[in-house]
Amino acid sequence: MKNQKNMEANAPKINPALVFLNKNAYKPQRIERKWQKIWKKTGLFTAEDFSSKKKFYCLDMFPYPSGEGLHVGHPRGYVATDVFSHLMRRQGFNVMHPMGWDAFGLPAENYAIKTGIQPRISTAKNIKNFRRQIKSLGLSYDWSREINTTDPDYYRFTQKIFLMLYKHGLAYEAEAPINWCPSCKTGLANEEVVEGKCERCHSEVGRKNVRQWILKITAYAERLLKDLEELDWPERIKEMQRHWIGRSQGWEIKFNLKTQTETLNYSADVFTTRADTLFGATYLVLAPEHPLLEDIKDKITNYRLVKKYIEEAKNKSERERISEVKQKTGIGIKGLSAINPINGREIALWVADYVLIHYGTGAIMAVPSHDQRDFDFAKTHNLPIIEVIKPVAGEKKLPKEAKPIVSSQDFEAVYEGEGVLINSGRFNGLNSKIAAERIGAWLAKKDLAKKAIHYKLRDWVFSRQRYWGEPIPIVRCQKCGLVPLPENELPLKLPKVEKYQPTGTGESPLATINEWVEVKCPQCGGPAKRETNTMPQWAGSCWYYVAYTLGDWRKKKEIRWDKKKIAYWLPVDLYVGGAEHAVLHLLYARFWHKFLFDQKLVSTKEPFMKLKNVGLVLGPDGQKMSKSRGNVISPDETINKYGADTLRLYEMFMGPFSQETAWSLQGIKGCRRFLERVWQMRTKTAKVPLVGENSALKRLLNQTIKKTGEEVKSFRFNTAVSGLMILANELEKQKEISLEEYKTLLLLLAPFAPHLTENLWQALKEAPPKLKDFAVDDSIHRQPWPKYDEKFMAEAKIILAIQVNGKFRDQIEVGRGITKGKTEELALKSEKVAKWLMGKEIKKMIFIPNRLLNIVI
Numbered sequence: 001m002k003n004q005k006n007m008e009a010n011a012p013k014i015n016p017a018l019v020f021l022n023k024n025a026y027k028p029q030r031i032e033r034k035w036q037k038i039w040k041k042t043g044l045f046t047a048e049d050f051s052s053k054k055k056f057y058c059l060d061m062f063p064y065p066s067g068e069g070l071h072v073g074h075p076r077g078y079v080a081t082d083v084f085s086h087l088m089r090r091q092g093f094n095v096m097h098p099m100g101w102d103a104f105g106l107p108a109e110n111y112a113i114k115t116g117i118q119p120r121i122s123t124a125k126n127i128k129n130f131r132r133q134i135k136s137l138g139l140s141y142d143w144s145r146e147i148n149t150t151d152p153d154y155y156r157f158t159q160k161i162f163l164m165l166y167k168h169g170l171a172y173e174a175e176a177p178i179n180w181c182p183s184c185k186t187g188l189a190n191e192e193v194v195e196g197k198c199e200r201c202h203s204e205v206g207r208k209n210v211r212q213w214i215l216k217i218t219a220y221a222e223r224l225l226k227d228l229e230e231l232d233w234p235e236r237i238k239e240m241q242r243h244w245i246g247r248s249q250g251w252e253i254k255f256n257l258k259t260q261t262e263t264l265n266y267s268a269d270v271f272t273t274r275a276d277t278l279f280g281a282t283y284l285v286l287a288p289e290h291p292l293l294e295d296i297k298d299k300i301t302n303y304r305l306v307k308k309y310i311e312e313a314k315n316k317s318e319r320e321r322i323s324e325v326k327q328k329t330g331i332g333i334k335g336l337s338a339i340n341p342i343n344g345r346e347i348a349l350w351v352a353d354y355v356l357i358h359y360g361t362g363a364i365m366a367v368p369s370h371d372q373r374d375f376d377f378a379k380t381h382n383l384p385i386i387e388v389i390k391p392v393a394g395e396k397k398l399p400k401e402a403k404p405i406v407s408s409q410d411f412e413a414v415y416e417g418e419g420v421l422i423n424s425g426r427f428n429g430l431n432s433k434i435a436a437e438r439i440g441a442w443l444a445k446k447d448l449a450k451k452a453i454h455y456k457l458r459d460w461v462f463s464r465q466r467y468w469g470e471p472i473p474i475v476r477c478q479k480c481g482l483v484p485l486p487e488n489e490l491p492l493k494l495p496k497v498e499k500y501q502p503t504g505t506g507e508s509p510l511a512t513i514n515e516w517v518e519v520k521c522p523q524c525g526g527p528a529k530r531e532t533n534t535m536p537q538w539a540g541s542c543w544y545y546v547a548y549t550l551g552d553w554r555k556k557k558e559i560r561w562d563k564k565k566i567a568y569w570l571p572v573d574l575y576v577g578g579a580e581h582a583v584l585h586l587l588y589a590r591f592w593h594k595f596l597f598d599q600k601l602v603s604t605k606e607p608f609m610k611l612k613n614v615g616l617v618l619g620p621d622g623q624k625m626s627k628s629r630g631n632v633i634s635p636d637e638t639i640n641k642y643g644a645d646t647l648r649l650y651e652m653f654m655g656p657f658s659q660e661t662a663w664s665l666q667g668i669k670g671c672r673r674f675l676e677r678v679w680q681m682r683t684k685t686a687k688v689p690l691v692g693e694n695s696a697l698k699r700l701l702n703q704t705i706k707k708t709g710e711e712v713k714s715f716r717f718n719t720a721v722s723g724l725m726i727l728a729n730e731l732e733k734q735k736e737i738s739l740e741e742y743k744t745l746l747l748l749l750a751p752f753a754p755h756l757t758e759n760l761w762q763a764l765k766e767a768p769p770k771l772k773d774f775a776v777d778d779s780i781h782r783q784p785w786p787k788y789d790e791k792f793m794a795e796a797k798i799i800l801a802i803q804v805n806g807k808f809r810d811q812i813e814v815g816r817g818i819t820k821g822k823t824e825e826l827a828l829k830s831e832k833v834a835k836w837l838m839g840k841e842i843k844k845m846i847f848i849p850n851r852l853l854n855i856v857i
C-alpha cells in the first residue's frame with residue numbers, strides 16, 4: 001500500500017467543503033439534497049445499454065401515484081432493491097434500476113368526479129409529488145428511463161399490443177354475463193373480485209350482461225402453469241397462480257338422454273375427475289345456462305317451472321351460487337332421464353345452479369356418496385345414494401358389499417377420498433386410481449368417454465365502461481364490421497371530456513362525445529363509430545418492464561421497439577413488490593409476455609425470474625395504516641426530521657423483509673443515533689497503523705464484509721444492518737481508528753446510507769475532488785465492494801489451563817471452541833502433566849470450555 005506511510009504520518013485532511021468541521025453534528029438536511037444533485041448531474045446511476053459488464057435488471061413494482069402521496073410502506077421495497085442494486089453495481093454488474101408511474105385507473109377518475117379536477121391534471125400533480133418524495137430518498141434510479149402509462153407515447157404501444165392480440169384472435173368481443181360493480185358502474189375481471197367484492201371499492205359484485213372485450217388468456221393456461229416451475233418466486237405466490245389456473249385432469253363421459261318411450265339423439269357430456277365413482281352416479285345436473293336445455297325444451301314436461309328457475313339463476317353472483325353455506329337449489333326435469341353409460345341405469349336429470357356453465361362441460365354426474373356438494377343436494381331433494389368407494393385402512397380383505405341403494409336419509413358420512421371399488425360390477429375390488437383409468441378406457445372404446453383437461457382460469461374481461469384508461473383502438477363500421485385502427489393512427493388519444501360520471505348503462509362516458517365517436521371507417525371510408533370502452537388499469541403494467549429497456553422516454557421520437565436492447569436487458573433479474581398482485585398483475589404480465597415472446601418481440605419465455613414480496617408496514621399501533629385510523633406515517637416527516645439515510649436504514653432494519661412490521665419511532669431514533677455515531681467516529685480516525693493480523697477486530701471486519709454481502713443477497717437486510725452496528729460498536733471502542741478500517745465500514749454502509757457515506761468518503765480523501773468537477777469514479781458508489789480474507793476469519797487462539805486435582809500444571813494454546821475430547825488428547829501428551837499422573841488412575845476429567853481441563857486422580 002503506497003500511501004500507508006504517508007497516512008501514518010499525517011492525520012487525514014478533512015475537506016471543509018464536504019464535512020462541516022469535526023465538531024459539527026450530523027445534519028443530514030445539509031448533505032442529502034446536495035449529493036442527490038451531484039449524482040444526478042454526473043449520471044452516476046444511468047444504466048448503460050450493451051455494456052460489456054454483466055447486466056442486472058432490478059425492478060420495483062411501480063406505484064399508482066395516489067393523491068395521498070407516498071406512505072412509509074412504499075420505500076421498504078424501494079430501499080431494498082436500491083441496496084441490492086448498489087451491491088450489484090459494486091460487485092461489477094451493469095445495473096438497471098428504473099422507476100415509473102402506473103397512472104391509469106379508477107381512483108384518479110373517482111377523484112375527478114368528486115372534485116371536478118380533470119384526471120390528467122390531478123394525475124400529473126400526483127406524479128410530481130410522488131417523484132419528489134421518491135427522489136428525496138436518494139434512490140439510485142436511472143431517471144432517464146422514467147415512464148408514465150398515461151403518456152400517449154407510452155400507450156401507443158399498449159394499444160399496438162392490443163391490436164396484435166386482436167389480429168391473432170386473442171382479443172375478441174362477446175356479450176356475456178360478467179362481474180359488475182354497481183358502485184364503480186363497470187365490469188370487472190374475475191381477478192378483481194375478491195371474496196365476492198369489488199377489489200377497488202369493496203361493493204358486493206353482481207352480474208350483468210354487457211358487450212365486452214375479452215382476452216383469451218386461457219390459450220396460455222398450460223404454459224402459464226408449466227413455466228412457473230422455472231421461476232425463483234415465493235412458493236406461496238406460485239401456489240396461488242397454480243390454484244387460480246386450476247388444471248384438472250379427468251374424463252368427459254357421455255350420458256344419452258331418453259324420454260319414457262324413446263332414446264333421443266341428444267346427450268349430455270359431463271366432466272369428472274372421478275370416473276371411478278361412475279357406478280355411484282345417481283342423477284345428472286345441468287348448469288342453468290346449459291344450451292342443451294333449449295334443445296330439449298319440448299320434451300320437458302315441466303318446462304315452465306324449469307324456465308323460471310333458469311331466469312332466477314341469472315341474477316345470482318357466482319359466489320352466491322357455489323357458496324357452501326346456502327341451501328343448494330335446483331329443479332328436477334320431468335319427462336326425461338339420462339342413461340348411465342357404464343350400466344345402462346336410468347338416472348334423473350336436474351338443473352341446479354351449483355353447477356357452473358364455464359367450468360368443464362357445464363354438466364356433472366352427481367355422486368352423493370363421495371362428493372359433499374352432491375350429497376348436500378341429494379339430502380335436500382331426497383335423491384338416492386349409492387356407495388361405491390370404501391376406504392381401505394390397511395386390511396386386504398374387501399369390505400362387505402353395502403346395500404346398493406340407500407335413501408339419502410339413512411346415509412350419513414360422505415367419503416371423498418380414494419379407496420377400493422364396491423357396487424361397481426366387474427370393477428369391484430380395484431383401487432380408485434386404476435379403476436378411473438379402466439372405466440374411462442372401457443367407455444372410450446365405445447366412444448362414450450374421452451380424456452379431458454380443464455382449467456379454472458377464465459378469459460380476461462378486458463374492457464371497462466369508464467373514462468380514465470387507454471382507448472381501445474377499434475372502430476365499428478356498418479359495412480366492414482370491426483376494423484382495427486391502422487398503426488399510423490396510433491396513439492388514439494383519450495379525448496378531453498366535461499363529464500366523467502360513469503353512465504351506468506353499460507357504456508363509457510366516451511360514448512357521449514359524438515365528435516370523437518363518429519369517424520370514417522379506415523377501411524372503406526364509410527360512417528363508423530369508435531369503441532368507447534377503455535382498457536383496465538392492468539393494461540399498462542403488462543409490458544412496462546419492457547418499456548424501461550427501450551431508453552430515454554423524454555426523447556420521445558427515439559423510442560422504438562428495439563429488440564437488441566430488450567434482449568440485452570430482459571429478463572428482469574429481481575422483482576420486488578407486494579403479494580397482493582399474485583393473480584392480477586403477475587399473471588396478466590406473464591400472459592402478455594408469452595404472447596410477445598411468440599411474436600418474437602421479446603427474447604425470454606418469462607418476464608420476472610426472481611420475485612420477492614415485501615411485508616406490509618403497519619402503523620405504530622400495529623394496525624394497517626389508514627387515513628381513518630389516523631396512523632399513517634409519511635416519509636416526508638421522517639426525512640425532514642431524521643434524514644433520508646435514517647429512514648432508509650430503518651426500513652431495512654425494522655424486521656425480516658417479507659414480514660409485516662409495525663413502524664416504531666424508537667427504531668427510527670435508534671437508527672439515527674447509529675448514523676450520528678458513525679459520523680462522529682471520523683474524528684477518531686488517525687495515523688494509527690492497521691490493527692494486528694490476529695486481532696479480534698480484524699476478524700470481525702472480515703466477517704462483516706462477508707456477512708453484509710451475503711445477507712443482502714438473501715434479503716436478510718435487517719441482520720446485515722445489525723452486523724454493521726456490531727462492527728461500528730467495536731470500532732468505536734478503540735481509542736483511535738485506522739483510516740482503512742473506518743473506510744471499510746463506510747464502504748459497507750454505503751448502500752444503506754448513501755449520502756452520509758458519500759460525504760465522509762470524499763472528506764477523507766487526501767485530495768478531495770472539487771464538487772464542480774466531481775466525476776462518477778470519485779463516488780463511493782463506484783468503489784469496488786470490499787474483499788474479505790478467509791485467513792483472518794479463522795477463530796482466535798486461546799490459552800487453556802490444565803489442572804491435576806485442581807492444581808495448575810500446564811497450559812496449552814488451542815483454537816477457541818476446541819472440544820473436550822481433543823483437549824484431553826492434548827493434555828495427556830504434555831510432559832509436565834504426565835509427571836503428575838505417573839502410576840495414578842484417572843477417575844474423571846472436568847472440562848470448562850475455553851477455560852480449563854481438570855484431571856481428577
Ligand code: ANZ
Nearest residue numbers: 248271272273274277354355356359360362367370371
Ligand atoms: C363426479 C365426482 C365424484 C366428482 C366424486 C367429484 C367427486 P376439480 O378437481 O375442481 O376440477 N364439476 C365438474 N364440472 C363442474 C361444474 N361445471 N360445476 C360444478 N362442479 C363441477 O373438480 C372436478 C369435479 O367437480 C368433477 O368431478 C365434478 O364432480 C365437479 F366423488 O364428478 B366430479
Ligand code: ZN
Nearest residue numbers: 181184198201
Ligand atoms: Zn367497485
Ligand code: ZN
Nearest residue numbers: 477480521524
Ligand atoms: Zn368500413
